[in-house]
Amino acid sequence: MPTTNTDLIDRYLHAVKFWLPKAQQADIVAEIGEDLQSLVEEREAALGHTLDEDDVAVILKKRGSPLKVASSYLPQQRLINPAMLPVYRLVLKIVLCWVFVPLFAFVFLGPVLAFAHPGEMLLRCLVEYWRAAFMTVGMVTTVFALLDRYQVKFKHADDWNPRKLPRVPGTQDTMTRWNHLAGFIFGFAAAAFWVSLMWQRSEFAFSGGTRLILGPVWKQIYWPVLGLTLTGAFFDLLSSLSPRWTRVRSRVRIGIDVCGLVIVAALLKAGNFVEISGGNFSAADLANKVAWINGMIDWTVIAAGVITIFDAAGATRFLLRGKRAKPAAIPSAM
Amino acid sequence: MHTNTASSELFDNLRLELRRGCLVVAVLAQLYTEHYGYALRKALGDQGLAIDENTLYPLLRRLESQGLLVSQWREEEKRNKRFYRLSPLGEEVLPDLLEEWRQMTAALERILGGRGIASAAECGGPRKEEK
Structure with missing residues (x-):
């Protein structure tokens, strides 16, 4: 050649x-x-x-x-076992949509709303947010890649019982799911509003030099209210994912309501919610205004307490009756 | 144009999937007698089963790593060549594989015969149900 x-x-x-x-x-x-x-x-x-x-x-x-x-x-390599792809996608979806987004929105949005320059803070938060998002996706992917690399098999993959498969969701379930989702969104929005309104706040200043001075009770209940609102919101989120989780849901709901009533009681006991200073008011006029505002807050707190009691009573009644929604009829295979 | 390309790609993929298993059976069956790579490819091609080099050699290595083949470098015609043949395990597995193959082709023939599809020309689309 x-x-x-x-x-x-x-x-x-x-x-x-x-x-x-x-x-x-x-x-x-x-x-x-x-x-x-x-x-x-x-x-x-x-x-x-x-x-x-x-x-x-x-x-x-x-x-x-x-x-x-x-x-x-070369061996046909893959990052993730195709058999594990549905689980991988589900985990990513849960992490990104249901945990990661609300959690970071809370962690970042609170400071953004409270910060003196929200635009600058928002930009900083977005950078951190995306960095954290990439890290989270990377970590989840790495875990699944390692599972595939070391051929980890799920013992219970073939050990399943047809009788334990989840029921086909009916219309009522769908509505319950949306109700809880709405509860989560409103609860989360309420928490964000609470943070933006009350974060390290001792007074509200108005034009004309009038200042609404908050009573010490607001500082005392700041964290309990925030914690309870977020707990309720995330509980609604979990309930929207698993609407059939009714008995556990009732117990937790009662617990949240009891904590809410403790806060209501603390507020009512404190009584003196706000004071007014500054502005051109006569002493009598000022006293009337303070009494009116405190009265309005008093009634609002009482109304919140009554609603909470009704909610707890409903959950207790449900729990005592051991009520369970009837399973939806399974269409016969024709 | 775009549809033609897409359908052509689809056909290529389906053809690849169809051939994948057939090639394993053909290679194992051919290696009842010892062959070196080039001669094996020629032998398969001469019998109507052309196989790309980039498919055959990796396949041979995979079958060897699975214990179905054994290989040996040996000098022939003043050149070193790698000769392949069925291993004892391959000889044990191949009859079962061929039986499976026969059952599948028989079933496929019945399906195609039952639908009146005797040739590729008739595979233009599903037949209308007879009333």
Whole structure:
């Protein structure tokens, strides 16, 4: 064979070798080289003359690029086992949509609303948010990739009971789900509003120099109210994901209501919610205004307490009756 | 144009899937007798089953790593060649695989025969149900 042909094949084999795993390089390259030599010899025998460089180039071109040839020898790798993809997508969805977004919205939006320069703070938060989002996706993906890499098998994947499959959701379930979702959104919005309104606040200043000075009770109930509102919101979120979780839901709802009533009681006991200072009011006028505002807050708190009692009573009644919604009729397979 | 390309790609993918299992059976069956890579490819091609080098050699390595084939480098006609043949495990597995293959082709023939599809030309679309 002419030197140029051997040179071309050698260069081709060298390029293939580059992409192969070290342990298999020599073996694979020797086999490809032998195959190419056999092919060249056969063509030369058929044509009755040696192949020139162009002919060999055509053969090599037909064989495919060195990268393509080498990749056909490499194991077909995947990051995540296709069998695990539905679980991976579900976990990502839960982490990103149901935990990550609300959590970060709370962590970041609160300071954004309370910060003196919300635009600057928002920009900073968005940068952090995306960094955290990429890290979260990366971590979830890494965990699933490792599960696939080490061939972790889920023992209970085949150990399932048809009787324990979740019921087909009926219209009532769908409505309950939306109700809870709405509860979560409103609860979360309420928490954000509470943070923006009351974060390290001791007074409200109005035009004309009038200042509404908050009583010390507001500072005392700031964190309990925030904690309770968020607990309720996240509980609604969980309930929207699992609307059939009724008995547990009732118990937790009663617990939240009891805590709410403790806060209501603390507010009512404190009584003196606000004072007014500044402004051009006479002493009597000022006293009337303070009494009116405190009275309004008093009635609002009482109303909130009554609603809470009704809510707790409903949950208690449900729990005592052991009421469960009737399962939806399963359509018969016709 | 776009539809033609898409359907062509789809056909290529389906063809690839269809061939994948057939090639394993063909290669194992052919290696009842010892062959080196190039000769095996020629033998399969001569019998109507052309196989790309980039498919055959990785397949041979995979079957060898699964213990179905054994290989040996040996000099022939002044060149080192790698000869493959069925391993004892391959000889044990192949008859079962061929039986499975026969059952599948028989079932497929029945399905195609039952629908009156005797040739590719008749595969233009599903037949209308007879009243």
